[in-house]
């Protein structure tokens with residue numbers, strides 16, 4: 001089916017999961033998991049994933065779009081954690097309907113200025129723009145900073161001053177956690193939900209236990225970003241296969257079960273957050 005748009009998925013107010021793509025197998029697994037759950041989803045490529053592909057966006061973006069178009073469930077494409085203005089501008093030449101412009105490393109005033117410019121650029125091209133306020137830790141080169149929080153009053157001013165369409169908020173999660181031990185500040189999520197006219201995005205959702213994820217949705221989180229948990233499932237399956245079959249050299253032998261394990265993780269996340277749609 002044709003690609004859907006991030007804005008349309010989020011317009012319903014129902015929770016939507018966005019899963020990180022690194023390789024084509026990720027895209028295939030995410031599409032398979034979403035189909036199994038009977039749910040729409042977002043496939044997102046991060047700036048770091050593009051760097052992994054030698055800085056070339058087109059091959060992996062085109063392959064991801066082709067996989068998404070071949071799916072029987074609505075899938076949208078999102079470009080995630082973009083710090084480079086050059087990469088932001090490359091989004092318009094591909095199939096992305098949304099971009100996260102991440103100026104969260106910058107001091108507040110510079111973040112506002114750069115993000116407002118990015119939002120103007122995106123809106124002129126029909127793209128939906130997500131931004132981050134209150135640095136969510138655990139990104140490459142970061143220490144985990146689970147104590148950082150987004151202030152609701154500052155966030156309301158930030159959204160008004162930048163014109164962004166969604167906001168990634170620091171509410172207790174942290175990127176790249178391989179255990180699920182994060183505890184979220186649900187009162188803060190509710191306060192941000194009340195204070196802001198745009199959808200709230202939870203980054204680092206891999207480290208959040210299921211009951212906390214369900215409560216986060218009930219408290220006002222709409223977009224749930226998941227990456228590391230998929231790689232945990234994938235790599236775990238590769239490791240198990242190669243331990244059992246140490247002489248294997250054909251990557252298809254171990255990537256097939258790995259892709260299947262990742263699809264299972266995707267389906268599980270979608271069911272936990274209640275992203276499945278009535279037929």
Ligand code: G3H
Pocket residue numbers: 020080081174175176177202203204205206207225226227228229
């Ligand atoms: O933007 C992507 C997400 O925040 C993924 O975070 O890998 O910790 O699940 P995660």
Ligand code: ZN
Pocket residue numbers: 081175203204225
């Ligand atoms: Zn993130």
